[in-house]
Amino acid sequence: SAVISQKPSRDICQRGTSLTIQCQVDSQVTMMFWYRQQPGQSLTLIATANQGSEATYESGFVIDKFPISRPNLTFSTLTVSNMSPEDSSIYLCSVSQGRETQYFGPGTRLLVL
Amino acid sequence: KNEVEQSPQNLTAQEGEFITINCSYSVGISALHWLQQHPGGGIVSLFMLSSGKKKHGRLIATINIQEKHSSLHITASHPRDSAVYICAVEGAGSYQLTFGKGTKLSVIP
Numbered sequence: 001s002a003v004i005s006q007k008p009s010r011d012i013c014q015r016g017t018s019l020t021i022q023c024q025v026d027s028q029v030t031m032m033f034w035y036r037q038q039p040g041q042s043l044t045l046i047a048t049a050n051q052g053s054e055a056t057y058e059s060g061f062v063i064d065k066f067p068i069s070r071p072n073l074t075f076s077t078l079t080v081s082n083m084s085p086e087d088s089s090i091y092l093c094s095v096s097q098g099r100e101t102q103y104f105g106p107g108t109r110l111l112v113l
Numbered sequence: 114k115n116e117v118e119q120s121p122q123n124l125t126a127q128e129g130e131f132i133t134i135n136c137s138y139s140v141g142i143s144a145l146h147w148l149q150q151h152p153g154g155g156i157v158s159l160f161m162l163s164s165g166k167k168k169h170g171r172l173i174a175t176i177n178i179q180e181k182h183s184s185l186h187i188t189a190s191h192p193r194d195s196a197v198y199i200c201a202v203e204g205a206g207s208y209q210l211t212f213g214k215g216t217k218l219s220v221i222p
Contacts, residue, residue, distance in 0.1 A: 009153075033209070037154070042117075042199070042212040090154040101146065101161040102210065107154030 002027050002095050004105035012111045013083055020079045021108045023093030028073035031096040034066070037107075038089045046091075049076040083112045115140040119200050119213035126220050132187040134216045136200030139181065143205045147174050147185045150197040150215065159185070159198075190220045 003026040013019050023032065032049040046066055047055040055068040070076045080087050093105040116139040126132050136145070147159040160167050160174040162183065167174050171190075176183040187194055197217050201210040 042214040043201075043210075044212075045209055048209070092154070092156060094156075101158050103158060104148070104156035107156065109154050 002029060002097065002103040004093060004095060004103055006091075006093055006105040006108050008108060009106065010109040010111075012113060014113055015084055017083055018079055018081045019083065019110065020077050021091055021093075023076045023078070023105055025074045025095050027097075029095040029097050030073075032070060032076045033094045033096070033102075034068065034076070034078045035092040035094065036089045037092065038086075043092065046078070049078075080110065083110075085112045088112045115142065115202055115204060115211045117200055117202055117211055117213040119198075119216050121216060122214070123217045124219070126190050126218070128191060128220055128222050130190050130220075132190050132194075132218065132220075134185045134198050134200075134218070136183045136185070136213055137181055138200075138202045138211075141178075141181070141205065142202040144203040145176055145183050146201040146203065146210065147183075148199040148201060150199055152196075156199070187218075190218075192220045192222050194218060195220050 005024045007022045034046040035043045037043045045058050046061045047057040049055050049068050049070040051070045067079045088111050091108045094102045096102045118137050120135045144161050144163045146161050149157045162176045171188045173186040197215040199215045200213040
């Protein structure tokens with residue numbers, strides 16, 4: 001199994017600012033993913049964070065808005081840039097090792113005013 | 114793109130009741146996940162299924178690949194089971210998940 005921590009757990013931010021969310025795993029993992037869950041909606045994959053290369057973004061998400069870093073096999077960051085109230089969501093990091101189940105972080109609850 | 118439907122959307126049960134949550138999907142998959150989301154947003158993975166049935170404590174998950182359907186059962190429900198239960202499917206050859214909208218379960222003492 002993998003234990004995942006995220007920082008911050010929650011934040012309230014002003015429109016136009018940026019927030020960086022950190023995801024730390026207690027073991028080396030191959031695949032790391034970033035998800036967003038807008039209020040009342042299902043989780044949506046933002047991007048796959050690849051170690052040593054650029055992240056792979058899903059349709060509707062772009063690097064300028066959600067830059068991602070993956071400096072090593074245990075850590076990743078997601079930045080939400082130039083925030084607007086529509087970015088208010090829960091952001092979740094998850095990891096997968098081979099064919100094992102996915103493990104999810106505790107989430108970061110973001111409110112943009 | 115896989116469409117994942119869950120039912121019911123909301124469920125209220127009395128403590129001790131047997132609970133069933135259903136999930137159907139539209140395209141063949143390599144695995145299906147049942148997840149539990151707590152009020153703070155954190156998610157716990159309950160099961161990963163590719164066939165048959167799995168049991169963990171009071172939780173039972175089944176999947177019918179031919180019918181593209183899965184069920185999550187909770188026996189002897191308890192207020193601490195109150196959470197949102199999410200079904201997610203994993204496409205063939207990919208670790209990426211497509212999620213249902215979740216079922217909000219409230220168990221009343």
